[in-house]
Amino acid sequence: MLQLERVSLSYGSFRALDNINLHAGAGELVVLLGANGAGKSSIFLALSGIHRTSGGSMRFDGRELGGMKPSQIVQAGLVHCPEGRKLFPAMSVEKNLVLGAYVHRGDRAGSQRTLEELYQMFPILREKRHQAAGSLSGGQQQMVALGRALMGRPRALLLDEPSLGLAPLVVKQMFEVIQRINRAGTTVLLAEQNAYAALGIAHRAYVIEGGRIVMEGDRDTLLKDEGIRKAYIGG
Numbered sequence: 268m269l270q271l272e273r274v275s276l277s278y279g280s281f282r283a284l285d286n287i288n289l290h291a292g293a294g295e296l297v298v299l300l301g302a303n304g305a306g307k308s309s310i311f312l313a314l315s316g317i318h319r320t321s322g323g324s325m326r327f328d329g330r331e332l333g334g335m336k337p338s339q340i341v342q343a344g345l346v347h348c349p350e351g352r353k354l355f356p357a358m359s360v361e362k363n364l365v366l367g368a369y370v371h372r373g374d375r376a377g378s379q380r381t382l383e384e385l386y387q388m389f390p391i392l393r394e395k396r397h398q399a400a401g402s403l404s405g406g407q408q409q410m411v412a413l414g415r416a417l418m419g420r421p422r423a424l425l426l427d428e429p430s431l432g433l434a435p436l437v438v439k440q441m442f443e444v445i446q447r448i449n450r451a452g453t454t455v456l457l458a459e460q461n462a463y464a465a466l467g468i469a470h471r472a473y474v475i476e477g478g479r480i481v482m483e484g485d486r487d488t489l490l491k492d493e494g495i496r497k498a499y500i501g502g
C-alpha cells in the first residue's frame with residue numbers, strides 16, 4: 268500500500284535521509300524506531316509533501332507521491348498527525364477537529380458523520396468540544412490531534428511520536444486507541460522512541476539511525492534482539 272524506494276532528503280547540505288527503503292501493507296501497523304534526530308519525522312514530512320525529497324520514489328496505492336501537494340496527499344487517503352500535536356490552542360476542540368476535514372469541505376454531511384464517529388470513540392472530546400484545545404491535558408490534546416487526522420478519513424495514518432511527554436497510564440491508553448484504529452482497518456505507520464510499548468502493538472518495525480534503516484523485522488524478532496533491547500528498551 269505504502270512503498271518507499273531509495274528515498275533521500277537533504278536540509279541544505281545535510282543529508283537527513285539516505286536511501287530509505289520501507290513499506291507498509293494494507294492493514295499493517297508498522298513502527299519506526301529511532302533516537303532523537305534519527306530521521307523519523309523527516310520520513311513523514313517527505314511522505315506528506317511538506318519537504319521535497321532529493322531522490323527515490325514514494326508510492327501510495329501505486330500513485331507516486333513526489334510532486335503532489337500536501338492537500339492532494341490527504342485527499343488520496345494518507346494523513347499525517349505531526350509530532351508535537353500542532354493544535355490551535357485558543358480554538359475550540361471542535362474547530363481543531365473540523366480543520367482536519369478541510370479536504371472534504373465539499374462533503375459536509377460526510378464530515379458530520381465522521382465527527383459523530385469520533386465523538387463516539389472519544390466521549391471526552393464531545394464533552395470538551397467547546398473548550399479551548401490548549402486547556403486540555405496533554406493526553407486529551409493528543410486525542411484531539413489524532414481526531415483531527417481521522418477527520419481527514421485516512422486509509423493510512425502517519426503518527427509521529429503520539430506518546431511524547433505523556434504519563435505512563437496515558438501512554439498505555441494512547442497505544443490502545445492506536446491499536447483500535449488499526450484493527451478497524453486503517454494502515455498505521457507509527458514513529459516512536461517508546462520502543463517497548465510501540466512494539467507491543469506493531470506487526471513489523473524498522474530501526475532508523477542517522478537517516479538510514481539499520482534493521483527491520485517482525486515484532487517478535489525485534490523484541491528478542493539483543494541490540495534493540497540494549498539501545499531502545501533498556502536491558
Ligand SMILES: Nc1ncnc2c1ncn2[C@@H]1O[C@H](COP(=O)(O)OP(=O)(O)O)[C@@H](O)[C@H]1O
Nearest residue numbers: 278281283301302303304305306307308309310
Ligand atoms: N528543517 C531542518 N533543517 C535542518 N536540519 C533539520 C531540519 N529538520 C530536521 N533536521 C535534522 O535532520 C535530522 C533528522 O531529524 P528528524 O527527522 O526530525 O529526526 P527524528 O524525528 O527521528 O527525531 C536531525 O539531525 C535534525 O537535526
Ligand SMILES: [Mg+2]
Nearest residue numbers: 307308309350
Ligand atoms: Mg521526530
